[in-house]
Amino acid sequence: MLSSIAKSFGRNRVLEDVDLAIEPGEFLTLVGPSGCGKSTLLRIIAGLEGADRGSVAIGGRMVDRLPPDQRDVAMVFQSYALYPHMTVAGNIATPLEMRRLTLAERLPLIRLLSPRRPRVMRGIMAEVRAVAETLQIAHLLDRKPAQLSGGQRQRVALGRAMVRRPRVFLMDEPLSNLDAALRVHMRSELAELHARLGITFIYVTHDQVEAMTMSSRVALMDHGRVLQLGTPADLYDRPATLAVARFIGSPPINVLEGEADGAGGVRIDGVRLPIAHGLPAGTRITAGIRPEALHPAPGRYERPVLRARLKRAENLGAEWVLHATLTGAGEAPLVVRITAAEHDAALQAGLLGEEIALSVTPSGTHLFGADGARLPVRQREAVGAR
Amino acid sequence: MSAHSPQARMEARWGAMFAAPALLLILTILLAPVAVLIALSVTDYRLGAIAVRLVGLDNYAAMLADPVFQRSLRNTLLYVAFVLPAAVFGGLGIALLVHARIRTRTVYEVIYFLPVTSTLVAMATVWQFMLHPALGPVTPLALSLGFGRIDLLNDPDLALATLALIGIWQLIGFNMVLFLAGLSAIPRELYEAAALDGARYGADRFLRVTWPMLGPTTMFVTVTSTVTAFKVFDTVVVLTRGGPLGSTETLLYILYLEGFQYFRMGYAAAMTVVLLVFLAGLSILQARVIEPRVHYA
Numbered sequence: 001m002l003s004s005i006a007k008s009f010g011r012n013r014v015l016e017d018v019d020l021a022i023e024p025g026e027f028l029t030l031v032g033p034s035g036c037g038k039s040t041l042l043r044i045i046a047g048l049e050g051a052d053r054g055s056v057a058i059g060g061r062m063v064d065r066l067p068p069d070q071r072d073v074a075m076v077f078q079s080y081a082l083y084p085h086m087t088v089a090g091n092i093a094t095p096l097e098m099r100r101l102t103l104a105e106r107l108p109l110i111r112l113l114s115p116r117r118p119r120v121m122r123g124i125m126a127e128v129r130a131v132a133e134t135l136q137i138a139h140l141l142d143r144k145p146a147q148l149s150g151g152q153r154q155r156v157a158l159g160r161a162m163v164r165r166p167r168v169f170l171m172d173e174p175l176s177n178l179d180a181a182l183r184v185h186m187r188s189e190l191a192e193l194h195a196r197l198g199i200t201f202i203y204v205t206h207d208q209v210e211a212m213t214m215s216s217r218v219a220l221m222d223h224g225r226v227l228q229l230g231t232p233a234d235l236y237d238r239p240a241t242l243a244v245a246r247f248i249g250s251p252p253i254n255v256l257e258g259e260a261d262g263a264g265g266v267r268i269d270g271v272r273l274p275i276a277h278g279l280p281a282g283t284r285i286t287a288g289i290r291p292e293a294l295h296p297a298p299g300r301y302e303r304p305v306l307r308a309r310l311k312r313a314e315n316l317g318a319e320w321v322l323h324a325t326l327t328g329a330g331e332a333p334l335v336v337r338i339t340a341a342e343h344d345a346a347l348q349a350g351l352l353g354e355e356i357a358l359s360v361t362p363s364g365t366h367l368f369g370a371d372g373a374r375l376p377v378r379q380r381e382a383v384g385a386r
Numbered sequence: 387m388s389a390h391s392p393q394a395r396m397e398a399r400w401g402a403m404f405a406a407p408a409l410l411l412i413l414t415i416l417l418a419p420v421a422v423l424i425a426l427s428v429t430d431y432r433l434g435a436i437a438v439r440l441v442g443l444d445n446y447a448a449m450l451a452d453p454v455f456q457r458s459l460r461n462t463l464l465y466v467a468f469v470l471p472a473a474v475f476g477g478l479g480i481a482l483l484v485h486a487r488i489r490t491r492t493v494y495e496v497i498y499f500l501p502v503t504s505t506l507v508a509m510a511t512v513w514q515f516m517l518h519p520a521l522g523p524v525t526p527l528a529l530s531l532g533f534g535r536i537d538l539l540n541d542p543d544l545a546l547a548t549l550a551l552i553g554i555w556q557l558i559g560f561n562m563v564l565f566l567a568g569l570s571a572i573p574r575e576l577y578e579a580a581a582l583d584g585a586r587y588g589a590d591r592f593l594r595v596t597w598p599m600l601g602p603t604t605m606f607v608t609v610t611s612t613v614t615a616f617k618v619f620d621t622v623v624v625l626t627r628g629g630p631l632g633s634t635e636t637l638l639y640i641l642y643l644e645g646f647q648y649f650r651m652g653y654a655a656a657m658t659v660v661l662l663v664f665l666a667g668l669s670i671l672q673a674r675v676i677e678p679r680v681h682y683a
Contacts, residue, residue, distance in 0.1 A: 048578050069584035081579035085598035094594065098584030106590060160583070 014040045016224040017054070023217075024059070027194045027201040031211035032221035033247070038204045039172055041221070045202060046075050046170050059167055069098070074161035075170040078177065080153045082145040082160070089128050089141040092159040096124045099164065131163045134196075151182045158193070168200045175210060187213055208248050212236070220244050237363075242372040245288040251321060251335045253288045253366075260285055266367065269328045271306055275362055277375050285375065286368040291321070291337035293364025296346040297357050305357040308334050313352070319343075324356060334358070420662070426655035433649035445656035455657070458635040461546055462616060465636060468550040469557065469615040474607055476554065477561025478600070484562065485569045495566065498559040506556055510624035513552055514539070539625055542633040549621050549634055557614060561607045568603030572596065605676045609669050616665055637661050 015037045022028050030038040043049040045056055047068035055064050063071045074095070082091050097106060100123075105114045132138040135155045145153055154174060161169060174190075175183045191214045194201050205211055211218045212232040219229045220243075228240040239245035245253045258268035262281035265274040279285070297305050308324035320343040322336040336358060338346070346352050367375040430441045449455045484494045501509065516522045519537040528536050538548040576595045585591050619638040622628060628635035628643075637657065645654030 046578075046582060048581065067586060068578075068581045069586060073582070075579070075582050077575045077579060079573065079575050081573065081575035083576065083579075083594060083598070085601070094580075094585075095583040098586075098590065103587055103589060106593070108593070160579075 014224050015044075015051075018221075018224070018226055020219060020226065020229065022200060022202065024200055025198050026216045027191070027203065027214055029203045029205060029211040029215040029218045030221055031205055031208055031218055031247075032227075034206055036221040037224040038206075038221050042075075042170055042172055042202060042204045045071075045168070046073055047071050069095075072167040073170055074164060074166040074168075075172065076154075076157045076161050076174045078173040080145075080157040080174075080177075082153060082156055084145050087142050087144060088132070088137065088148070088156050088159075089125065091145070091156055092128045092131060092163050093121075093124050095160060095164040096127065097121075100124065127163060128159075131159045135159050135162075150178050151186065154178065154186060162193075162197070166199065168202060169194075169197070171201065171203045173205055174203075175205070176207075183210075190214060209250060212248065220247060222247075238374070239288070239366055240374050242286055242288065242368040245366055245368070249290060251291050251337065253290055254294070254332075254334050256287045256289065256326070256332055257330070258285050258287050259283060269306065269326055269330070269332075273360055273362075273365070275365060275367065275377055277367055277377055279375070284370050286370075286372075288366040288368065289360060290364035291335045293361040294334065294336040294358045295338060295342065295361070296322075296336070296351040297359035298349070298351060305359050306334070308356050308358055310352060310354060310356050313343075315340075322352075322356075324358075327355070423655050423658055423662075426652055427659050428656075429652045431652040431655075433645075433651050441652065445653050446660075448653065449656055449660065454632065454635065454640055457632055458637050458640045461633070461635055462618070462637045465546060465550050465553065465618055466612060466615040468547065469553045469618075470608070470611055472550075472554045473557035473561055473611045473615070474604070476558045477607065478565050478604075480558065481562045481565030481569060482596075485566055495563065498562050500559065501556045502560045502563075506620045507624055509556070510552070510621050513621075514625055517548065540630050542631045545626055545630060545634045549618065549625065552621050552625075553615060553618055557611055561611060564603055564607050565600065568600045569596070572599045601676070605673065608676065609672055612668055612672065613665055616661070616668075 018037075018041060020028075030041060032038050040049060044051045045058075047063065047066060051064070055062055057063065058071055058073065083094065086094070100120050101111075101117065102114075105111045105117050105120075111117055129138060129141070132141055135158060137152060137155045137159065140148060140152060140156075145156065148156065154177075157174070171190075175186050178186060187210060190201075190203075194214070203210075203214065211220075212235075215232055217230060218232055218235055220227045220235060222243055228235055228244045230238075235244060235248045239248065242255070246255065256268050258266045258273075260277065260279040260281055260283040261267045261272060263272075263274075264278060265272045266277070266285055266287055267273075268287060273287070277285070294306070307327045309327055310322060310324045312323040314321040314323070317340070319337055319339050322338070324334045324336065325331045326334055343352075351357070362377075367377060369375050427445055428440060428442055429438050430444075431438045480498060484491055484498070487494060517524050517538050519525050519535065519540075524538065525535060528534070536544070538544050572595065576599070577591060580591055580595050585594055617638050618636050619642065622634055622636055622639045623642075626634040628639055638661070641654050641657045641661065644650050644657065
């Protein structure tokens, strides 16, 4: 769908040859830190911004030279961009009025001359009502946007986008102006809406939780490039680069510096983790260990464990997050996430003293080379007891 | 805490003391002059006179019967009717054009704002020269276009319209600057939403976004322009002195004549009250009509 899109603002290169093939009907999320170019890419798809190079095709049709309204896309803006002087009904009706009425039929006074206008408007209003009912805002149709809550405005913006049945739905951080509870709620509503409409959603966010929870695929962007495109599980379980691993996951992945030892393992802070990789001894390796891949363990056995100093333990109800620092050189911070049951058991067993030993689950451990690219791991071997 | 506790009474006393200076200033500077004006309007006070007599509403009755007052009122209303729409919509039109410029915007802003910064009395002499039947460039221009010899300021049918044109010339730049500020405050996302919704024509963008979003600006511009137009004075004094044949006598000009040339202060005060009522009434009316359509969000 997108081929080698490049865009610069002055000397600032915002997008560098982005290629993206988006499947019809999928929920694709563009996620990345602010300034990574995701919003610019969305605006290029919408036609609000022109690309310096490359082209956009929607449904097999090149749309580079088409104005936004002829691209068969609808967009929900971060600020919702509702017309403040019009009612909810007027806002939702606007895209249909623009398409079904002639310019003269939209002008004040002159429009009264059109004999077919009342009939067309009745049809439009029936559709507006139907859309409002699916979004449960039918009772608000006569209100002005200023009289609505953030969540209601959000629905109006969705309604205005839905009413003309576009081929592609573009959303630019639509949940960022909502409070936390409503954001969680709207997340599931958007996912449901996508399932029901069955059209392509392209969704921009900086929030990796939104990306992980709603998308069928995620494109993680940084510095104007797509770092990895894949399902949420792909990005979490097989991050292509260290940057991807760092961005996805909350609490974030633990990053530890180590080096390859001759026997095909990784040595971190004097502890050898037997994760086979086949690199020559002495190669610098960065290990990313997910917080849930670390477990408090008895330190007295001959298992390879990381030794750390426990700083703080947070009770999140169903789980605990332990904050610790690695003993030894660097004192790298470590975050451990365990279930409440495991925490209680560890506490009973006396494993949560000032000094703790942590075993490492290999499946949650990723190795990256000096360039940040993922290193192939040949075999997975249990490390520590689980 | 009950309202009558010693602490509440103390607080009330302190509150009154803090409010007193501001209240005093409002009374002496803003309200007292209006009260004096109304008081004067029911007397036969003449500047320098020793004895003052209460005449009740005689001044107002005289005004209603006075053909000069009636003419000046008609002239003023005509002037406002001519200047107001041109100054408001002209200002808006120029603002839209200037707003679309990117690099040259500041240049145009300065050019259109120049008449506002220059004093009208000084610029009126320039206009006098331009419109002079023998010396100015307007006469040869009119001749070359086949209009014949016209003297705009001395023709009873054209003098008021000429003054109105100068009034527009002066107001339009000010209004443009206000509209430009209003235009800059319109969120760009609204235009983008309109573009996606299919507003491809300028008329659609103007009617859906620009015009409604400029509501507060338009209201302010209309009210201030009305007040300014109603108070037309300097061009009359400098260019026509109310002539020819009283065709450019305006309310403020005859008010000035009565008060400061004929020294009939009581009569002038009554006229001022009428002008005040007119302006206040018009402003309230405009606010009532426009306010419900204004969206500050």
